[in-house]
Amino acid sequence: MSNKNIGIKDVAIAAGVSVTTVSHVLNEVSYARISPETRDKVRTISEQLGYGPNRLAQALRTQRTGMLGLVSEDIATTPHAGRIILGADEAARARGYNLMIINTSGSASIESRQADVETLLDRRVDGILYATMYHRNVELPANLGSVPSVLVDSVATGGNITAVIPDEEGGARAAVGALLEAGHTRVGFINNTDDVPATRQRLQAFRATLTEAGLDGDAAPVESEVSEVQGGYEAARRILARENPPTGLFCYNDRIAMGAYRAAAELGLTIPADLSVVGFDDQELIAANLHPGLTTVALPHYEMGAWAIEHLIDAVEGKTDLTLMALHPTILSCPLVRRDSITAPRQ
C-alpha cells in the first residue's frame, strides 16, 4: 500500500542517507558505488514507507514522461476502437508506458484536431498514436510531427508518416478463395459505394482471384450499395434476381452480409446450402450471432494498435528511425474466420 505523501526526501531521512543515494539505489544507477548494506537499508525503508517516485517530477527532470497520446477518431461509434485501444494499452504497459486518450471526430476541422494534438504536446507525451476508425486517406495536423507518431488504419495524404493498415487485398483474396475452394463457380460481390481504398482494393482482389482461378473475373456480378444492412439487402435482391444468380456471395462487410441473409431468407434460399456467404470485418456482434454463423475476414485492429505502439516506443527510445518506415505503410494481414456460412454449391 503506497502513501503518496511520502517523497524521496522522507526515505532519505529515514534511511540516514542523502536523496541522491536513494535515487541511485532505487534506479540501480550503474556508476553509483554504494555498499550493499546501504543499498539494503534504502530498499527496506523505501518499501516500508511505501515510497513510489513522483512520475511528474521524474518526467520533468528526465524529459521523458512515459506517456503516449492516443487520439482516436469516433471512439464510440465503431466497435473497432476498443480493439485498437486494447492492443495499444497492452503493448504500452508491457514496456512501462501509459496512454492518454483524446477522442476526436473524423469530421472535425483540422484546427480542432490540431488543438487536440496540442493538448497532448503540452503534457509532453513521448509519442502519439493517431487512430482512425476505417482505412482511408486522412489529412493530419501538422504539429503531429513534433514527436514520434504512428498512424493506425489510414495513410496520410502527405504520406510522410509511419502508418499501419490492414491487408485489404489479402483479406479479400482469402474470402473469395474460401468460396472457390468450396467449389463455387458463380461468385458475386456486393461492394460499398464509399470512395475509400478498401472499396477499390476488395473489388480488384475479387476479380483477380476469380481470373486466376480460371473464371471470368471481369464478368462476375457486382452490385454496389451503401454499406449498411439495408443496402446489403437491396443489393442482394438485385444480384440474386439476375439470371444464373451466384451461389457464392462475397460481401463488402458484415452488415451487408446481414442484409444478404435477409434477402436470401425472403427468397426461400437457405444459407449455406443454396447460397454461401462471406463477409468482412468480423464484427462479432453480427458475425457470430447470425444464423448460421458468418464466415468473414477479421480486421487486425488489436494487432495494428500493438504494432503501432511497439514501433512508437522504439522510436521514442531511439531504437528505430520512423522516417525510414514512413516510406511505405506497413500492412498487417486479415485472417479468415471460418464459421458456417460456406459450403459446396448444390448439385
Place this chain on the structure above:
Amino acid sequence: MSNKNIGIKDVAIAAGVSVTTVSHVLNEVSYARISPETRDKVRTISEQLGYGPNRLAQALRTQRTGMLGLVSEDIATTPHAGRIILGADEAARARGYNLMIINTSGSASIESRQADVETLLDRRVDGILYATMYHRNVELPANLGSVPSVLVDSVATGGNITAVIPDEEGGARAAVGALLEAGHTRVGFINNTDDVPATRQRLQAFRATLTEAGLDGDAAPVESEVSEVQGGYEAARRILARENPPTGLFCYNDRIAMGAYRAAAELGLTIPADLSVVGFDDQELIAANLHPGLTTVALPHYEMGAWAIEHLIDAVEGKTDLTLMALHPTILSCPLVRRDSITAPRQ
C-alpha cells in the same frame, strides 16, 4: 503553431520582464499589479513565440495535474465502453481535464487491479473513474480511496464510494409498458441466468408492471437462458410453445431478442404482427439492424460517463463532498428507443 522548446524564461527575456511577471500575466493572478502595457507586451510575445506552459512543471508546483484516471474493465469486449469513454472525455475536456486510460479485466485479481490504480496514483491523477462494463457488485482496490473516485455502472461491495448506475427498474417498466400500451395482455419475459442486479430488478419490474395494469404478473410466462443469441432462441422456442403463448415479449437484452426473432421466423410468426418484441441495451449494431428494427431500452452509458466525470471534478475542486453522495448510488434513467417491433396484437 506552438514550439515546445519555448519556456517561460524565453518569453520573459523576449519581453524584457521577469518570469514572475510572465506567469502573473498569463495566469491573470488577481493580486498582481502590472501595467496594461506590460500585460499586452507579455501576451503578444508569448503568442508570437507560441508559448504554452509545461503542464508537468505546472502540475508539480501546484499539485494539480488536471488528469483523471479512467480504469475500464474489458474495453474491447463490449461496445458500451466506447460510450462511457466518450461521455467521460467530453465532460472532462469541457472543464480542462484529460483522461489517462488503463484497461483491466473484470476477472483480474484484486492485486492486479490495485496495481493499475497504483500506476494512476504514481502519475498523480486528480481523481479516478472506475468503469465496469455491466451493472454488478464489484470489489474495489483499496487504494482507490487515496483520491476522489467515482464508480460507473456498478456498486461497490463495501458500498462507500459514489456510484452511478442505470435505472434498471424504470427501463424495464418502460419496456413492458410499451407492450401494454399497444394492447397486449399476454406478455412474456425472457430473462438472463446470471446473478446480477439487472436480472432480479428487470424481472421484478416486469411482474409489478403487469400487476399494476390489472394482469396477473406472478403468472406471466418467464423463461431464463444465457443472455446470448442462442439462449434467446431456445428460450423463445419454449415460451412460444406454451399454450396460449404470449403476443408480447420482453427480452432481457438485444441479443436475446435477436434469438427470439429467429425463433419467431421459424415458427412462421411475423414481427410485430404476430409477436411484438422489446429488448434492452440498445446495441445499435443489433437493434437498428434487425428487421424490423428492434424497440429497446437504451442504457445511459454516455450519460453515466459524463455524470461521473462532472462530479469527480467537482470533488477534485472542492465543490462537492463525494462521501455524502456515496450513501446511495445515483440512478440514471434508461429511455425507451422506439423502432418497429411493437404493434397491437392481432384481432
Place this chain on the structure above:
DNA sequence: GGACGTGGGAGACAGATGAGCAACAAGAAC
C-alpha cells in the same frame, strides 16, 4: 520625512536526476 501606492523582481519551492567532488582509509613510495 514617514506612510502609502504602484510596478515588478528575487528566491524558495515542487520532487526528482546526474555530474562532479569531498572525505576517508589503505597501501605505495621515499
Place this chain on the structure above:
DNA sequence: GTTCTTGTTGCTCATCTGTCTCCCACGTCC
C-alpha cells in the same frame, strides 16, 4: 614516518519548468 596515490562511498549542487510569497525601488501626499 610522512606524503602521495588510489579506491570506496556518498554528498553537494545545479537542473528541469513553472508558481507563489515576500520584498524592493521609486514616487507622491500630507
